Amino acid sequence: MKNLRDRKFLLIQFSALLLFFLGIAVYYNILKSPFQFDDIKFIVENRSIRGLSNPLLIWEFLPTRFVDFFSLAVNYHFAKLDVFSYHLFNLFLHLMVSMLVFWFAWLIFSTPIMKKERLAQYKGEIALFISLFFLVHPIQTESVTYVHQRSTCLAGMFYLSSLCLYVTARLWGIDGKLHIQRRILYILAYMLALAGMFTRENTITLPLAVLLFEFYFFRVNKQIRWLPAAPFLITLPVIPITMFLSKPITLLHIQKLADSPVKGWYYFLTQLNVKITYLRLFFFPLKQNFDYDYPVSRGLFELPTLISLIVLILILVIAVRIFRKYKILSFAVFWFFLTLLPESSFIPQPDVISEHRLYLPAVGFCVFSVCAMYYMFVAKNRKLLAVLLSAIVVIFSVLTFRRNIVWKDEISLWNDTIGKSPDKARPYNERGNAYADRGSYAKAIADFNKAVEIDAKVPFNIKNPLHSYSIRARIYYNRANTYQKMGDFEQALSDYSRSIEINNKNAGSYNNRAIIYAKKNEYDQAVSDLSQAIKIDPNFILAYSNRAALYMERHKYPEAISDFSKAIQIDPNFIEAYYGRAVAYLNMDNLQQASLDFEKVKRLEGKPGGRK
Numbered sequence: 001m002k003n004l005r006d007r008k009f010l011l012i013q014f015s016a017l018l019l020f021f022l023g024i025a026v027y028y029n030i031l032k033s034p035f036q037f038d039d040i041k042f043i044v045e046n047r048s049i050r051g052l053s054n055p056l057l058i059w060e061f062l063p064t065r066f067v068d069f070f071s072l073a074v075n076y077h078f079a080k081l082d083v084f085s086y087h088l089f090n091l092f093l094h095l096m097v098s099m100l101v102f103w104f105a106w107l108i109f110s111t112p113i114m115k116k117e118r119l120a121q122y123k124g125e126i127a128l129f130i131s132l133f134f135l136v137h138p139i140q141t142e143s144v145t146y147v148h149q150r151s152t153c154l155a156g157m158f159y160l161s162s163l164c165l166y167v168t169a170r171l172w173g174i175d176g177k178l179h180i181q182r183r184i185l186y187i188l189a190y191m192l193a194l195a196g197m198f199t200r201e202n203t204i205t206l207p208l209a210v211l212l213f214e215f216y217f218f219r220v221n222k223q224i225r226w227l228p229a230a231p232f233l234i235t236l237p238v239i240p241i242t243m244f245l246s247k248p249i250t251l252l253h254i255q256k257l258a259d260s261p262v263k264g265w266y267y268f269l270t271q272l273n274v275k276i277t278y279l280r281l282f283f284f285p286l287k288q289n290f291d292y293d294y295p296v297s298r299g300l301f302e303l304p305t306l307i308s309l310i311v312l313i314l315i316l317v318i319a320v321r322i323f324r325k326y327k328i329l330s331f332a333v334f335w336f337f338l339t340l341l342p343e344s345s346f347i348p349q350p351d352v353i354s355e356h357r358l359y360l361p362a363v364g365f366c367v368f369s370v371c372a373m374y375y376m377f378v379a380k381n382r383k384l385l386a387v388l389l390s391a392i393v394v395i396f397s398v399l400t401f402r403r404n405i406v407w408k409d410e411i412s413l414w415n416d417t418i419g420k421s422p423d424k425a426r427p428y429n430e431r432g433n434a435y436a437d438r439g440s441y442a443k444a445i446a447d448f449n450k451a452v453e454i455d456a457k458v459p460f461n462i463k464n465p466l467h468s469y470s471i472r473a474r475i476y477y478n479r480a481n482t483y484q485k486m487g488d489f490e491q492a493l494s495d496y497s498r499s500i501e502i503n504n505k506n507a508g509s510y511n512n513r514a515i516i517y518a519k520k521n522e523y524d525q526a527v528s529d530l531s532q533a534i535k536i537d538p539n540f541i542l543a544y545s546n547r548a549a550l551y552m553e554r555h556k557y558p559e560a561i562s563d564f565s566k567a568i569q570i571d572p573n574f575i576e577a578y579y580g581r582a583v584a585y586l587n588m589d590n591l592q593q594a595s596l597d598f599e600k601v602k603r604l605e606g607k608p609g610g611r612k
Contacts, residue, residue, distance in 0.1 A: 011124045015102055018128070019135055023095045026136050026397050026404075030145045031087045033407045037290075037430060038148045042072075044081060047539060047570060049073040063246045064239055067158075067199040068151040086147045093153040094135070094144045100160040101363055102131035107167045108328060108367075111217035112174060117328070119374050126370055129389045133366040138285040138399040140362065142355040145407045151200040152359040158196030159206055159360060165189035166210060170218060170228060190231055197238045202342040202360065204239045207232040209338060216331045264346040269297035271344045272308040274353045278340070281355070282365040285399055290413060291430075292353045293421035328371050335364035410434035425455040429475050436482045448479035473503035481512065489516050507537040511546060518550060526550055541570045541577075548580055557584045575604045 035044055043049065048061040049072045058069045071089070079085035108114055109123035119126060134140070143152040169185035196203035210232045214224050274294065281288070297305040319333035339360040343349055370389065377385040406416045414431035421427055432447030455472050480495030496513040499506065514529035530547040533540055548563035564581035567574050582597035 008124070011128075012102075015124075015128045015131065016099055019098050019102070019131060020095055022132070022393075022397065023091065023098065023135050026400050027091050027094070027144060029401065030091070030404045030407060031084050033083070033087065033145060033404075034409055035081075035083055035086075035147060036407065036410060036413060037146075039146070042069075042148050043076075043086070046072075047541060049076050050571060050573070052077050060246075063242050064198060064201050065151055067195055068154055071150065071154060083147070086150075087145070090144050090147060090150050090153060093150065093157055094140065097153055097156045097160060098131050098135040100157065100164060101134045101366065102127045103164050104160055104167075104363070105130045105367060107164060107171070108217060108331075110171060111167070113217050113219070114328060119328075119371065119378070122374060122378060125386070126374055129370045129393070130366045132393045133370060133396065134362055136393060136397040136400050137282075137362060137366070138288060138396060138403050139281050139355055139358050141288070141400055141403045141407070142290065143359040145404055146356065149356040152356050155196050155200035155203050156359050158192050158199055159203055159209070160363070162189045162192035162196060162206060163209060163213065165192065166228075166232070167213060173228070186228075186231075190235075193232055193235055194238070197235060198242070201239055201243075202339065202357075204236065204342055205338050207234075207236050209335070212331065212334060212338060216327055263348050266296055266298060267348040267352065268346045269300060269302075269305050270294070270352045272305050272312060273297060274344060275312060275340070276308045277353060278358055278361070281358070282362070283369075285396070287420060288355060288403055289420045290355075290417045291421055291424060291427050292351075293424040294353045296352065326371075326375065329368055329375075332364040332368035332371070335367070336361045339364065410437070423454060425451040425458075425475065426471050428454065429471060429478060432482070433478055436478070436485065441482055441486050444482045445479065448475055448482065451475045452479075473499045473506060473509075476502070477506060477509050477512075480509075484512065484516065489519060492516055505536055507533040507540050507543065510536070511540065511543045514543075514546060518546075523550065523554065539570050541567045541574065544570070545574075545577055545580070548577075548584075552580065552584060555587070557588050560584045561588075573604055575601055578604070 046061070046069075048057040049069055051057075052070075052073055055066075055070060055073075058073060059066050062069060072086075075086050075089055105127035106123055109117070109120045109126070114120060143149045165185045166189040169182045169189065172182045172185070193203070193206050196206060207229070210229045211224070214229055218225065277294075300306065300309070315333060316337070319330045323330045340357065343354075343357045373385060373389065377388070406412055411431065411434050414427050414434060417427040418431060428447045428451040432444040432451065435441070435444035435447060451471075452475055455475060476495045476499035480492045480499060483489075483492035483495060493513060493516050496509050496516070499509045500513070503509075510529040510533035514526040514533070517523075517526035517529060527547060527550055530543050530550070533543040534547070537543070544563040544567040548560040548567070551557070551560035551563065561581055561584045564577045564584065567577040568581070571577075578597045578600045582594045582601065585591075585594035585597065
């Protein structure tokens with residue numbers, strides 16, 4: 001018995017070390033990749049993660065992802081915007097989740113039903129290959145390498161750790177041992193489930209995953225024990241209630257997308273095709289794309305959609321038919337569909353397809369593919385099977401490493417995307433931004449012009465199911481920013497105005513247009529635009545600072561002090577606001593307050609993270 005325990009311990013230790021070192025080898029080339037796309041909005045420009053002292057700001061920003069953004073705030077606290085630390089954190093999470101996948105697979109074969117299966121004798125090596133597949137599969141690159149998608153890894157960690165603790169507690173309960181420890185595990189599992197609910201919205205399926213596991217692996221006399229699962233079922237309304245009460249931007253966006261009832265139907269039809277694409281990416285991870293130009297289905301009887309529906313129904317029917325003989329394969333199929341459900345059903349998302357949505361569903365694929373190969377080949381030639389699975393791990397590792405090279409910088413990423421989505425406006429828009437940041441203004445303008453040309457072909461109607469949201473306003477806004485950097489203020493002014501005509505809810509357009517009005521000495525119009533920017537975004541710190549500067553020019557010192565103070569309230573490390581307020585106090589002969597602000601400026605100048 002002692003030798004058996006020692007062998008198990010050595011296997012677990014070896015598996016953990018192999019996962020750790022292989023993960024580092026496959027992903028080390030991402031550690032210096034820059035922030036990309038939504039990283040700028042949610043990390044670089046996100047005021048809510050600038051400090052740990054006021055977590056309420058993070059909660060107000062997006063409550064259903066509070067834990068995710070709090071982790072970003074921790075990153076910012078220790079490393080500011082050093083991207084290395086963010087990537088290192090993401091990679092650590094992925095390694096943790098891969099180890100949890102090993103534990104999860106091990107636990108499946110430890111359940112009363114599965115430990116009698118012929119594959120149970122190989123559970124250690126099966127669990128290792130499942131976790132290796134999960135670790136190095138190329139489809140995971142977007143979740144790990146794209147910093148903003150940390151939420152998928154973090155939610156995956158909470159999801160699997162909660163489920164693993166729950167299953168362990170249930171197994172201990174069957175043995176009738178460790179009563180107190182079992183209760184502690186239940187409590188920890190429940191707490192992790194709640195943490196997951198405030199990390200990413202797709203964690204809503206966790207209670208259903210608990211039931212799925214109970215149904216497949218813990219049923220006694222065809223009966224499910226509801227009592228252990230009941231506390232988890234109570235968490236089902238947590239995310240909907242949180243979204244309803246807090247009204248975060250995500251909910252408002254979904255409401256806008258759902259204005260027309262037909263939209264959910266179009267999205268659902270498209271998801272039938274998307275699921276087939278997801279399955280293809282699992283088995284043949286080639287031609288990965290950061291921004292797919294995916295056709296929207298407009299009818300059930302379109303041939304691709306109808307074929308997709310038939311294939312999916314066939315898969316589900318087969319999963320039901322193999323339930324008795326190949327339980328774990330059937331479970332893996334339903335796991336895939338369940339974990340994909342929140343983002344691939346009737347609820348419209350801005351993008352109909354995204355690879356990061358496959359992070360948790362990948363567990364089902366890995367369990368299915370490895371176990372299916374064991375069922376087919378282990379009795380014939382176990383060594384050859386091990387070689388075959390190892391070869392697949394190597395192939396996946398090489399593909400993942402190569403895919404990560406695409407993420408080395410913005411130009412590389414968007415060049416790859418444009419090559420695969422040449423008729424989509426957004427990749428040109430984003431590459432234009434990347435060129436503008438590098439000072440390549442001519443190339444940037446050319447890309448923005450191309451984006452305008454492509455987008456103009458799409459009917460501009462927010463309720464059009466073929467064009468659920470338009471990036472047209474953003475293209476004009478970005479082109480205006482570039483013209484402004486070039487000193488072509490008339491063109492910039494024209495594009496800002498066109499952007500505002502299309503979308504009058506972008507505070508940045510008003511703020512930047514105000515700067516141009518100020519240069520043209522159109523003071524009243526500039527103040528009006530800045531006031532509108534603040535009305536749209538009450539925490540827009542630059543708008544307060546810019547309006548205060550205009551008040552200073554007109555000697556309206558009390559108004560300037562009020563705006564500088566508001567900027568300081570939003571960001572206590574905003575040096576420019578302290579300096580501006582100090583000057584305003586000087587002009588009002590308030591030497592005491594001016595001296596205090598100047599002292600604050602000196603302290604911040606010597607403090608890392610002081611915002612200038």
